[in-house]
Amino acid sequence: MQEKIRKRSPRPQADRRAATQTALLTAARALFADHGYAATGTPDIVAAAGVTRGALYHHFADKIDLFRAVIEAEHAALAAAIADATVAPVDAIASLIDGGAAYLAAMNAPGRRRLLLVEAPAVLGQAEARAMDARYARASLADGVRVAQAAGALPALPEAVLTDLLDALFDRAAEAELDAQEKYLAVIQALLQGLARGLS
Template sequence: MQQDSTRRSNRDRTEATRAQLIAAARKLFTEKSYAETGTPEIVTAAGVTRGALYHHFADKQTLFAAVVEREAAAVAEAIERASPPTLDARDALIAGSDAYLAAMRAPGRTRLLLLDGPAVLGRAAMDAIDNRHGSRSLREGLIAAMRSNTMTRLPAEALTALLAAAFDRAALAIEAGGSAEDYRAVLIALIDGLSPTRLQALRPARTR
């Protein structure tokens, strides 16, 4: 029993130290940028030793990846909370879109996920993180809409990639001062434009 308690205590301390490092690094990365932040600053801000940093993370880039992963998970959680299974497929996609735009307005998040993330980790690593979080949620929502026949059946991976790019561009534009209402309206139009009836109406009439 005492051994189990000791193991739990050690695990709690480990998780607490890791969380301190991620929180301190996030603050510095968003205030100063990844390139301008040094590991001595991070350990000082976290209140831990340099040895503790390298016990949990191989280097600064690995710590940055953990920060990005946590941010991406937070966005996905917000989307999933906003689009429960009780909503129909179209409403879930709209609610998820709204949740994404709102979640991306957290200070520093667009910089971490959309600017520094790809620059520091590379596109392939960022795509892998996205596929575990936000892109996964979007893909599941699109597949649900196609299965319910509220959206034309299209290749799910390609559709997810293109819509995700539109959402990311909207988040960046809003961060830069663009109208959130305008970008939201266009995103909703994109989603609704994929309905079978809308696409059928856009097809040119056949000539005899």
């Protein structure tokens, strides 16, 4: 009786590509967060990722394209954290505060404040950095403001202006030291509640 020799099928090319891309993003994120964009070279990234320079340029056009992908992933993680925190809000104002608290907690992930608040505007420019934020955390905030206004929990002020002001307040809170962030959140909550009381 002949023994059947099982041949392992080669790992699908798509899986290899995904693994390489993940390795590059993980390595680049750590280096950009620790040393900044300017002080991080592509040789550092490929060495940390354990891939070739050719692999980097197969997946990303250049270093700034890789940086952009890192920042996009950080924004996506922020938006996911906010969505998880506001899945079953008690009321519209509570939802905004819960979302803000989740935003601050997620921003405290190692390196994230530097990446999003310092490196992204400096490297991509204010316009692109804001446009990217507008697709993620700011979009969640805008939805919360819209829901609160529709429910009559916030006055019918210009939605975009109110969202911009709240966005700036939450970003300022994110820049603060950890032990001061709760104070910022309490003040933002008081401001929102004051706006709500103005309706009664």
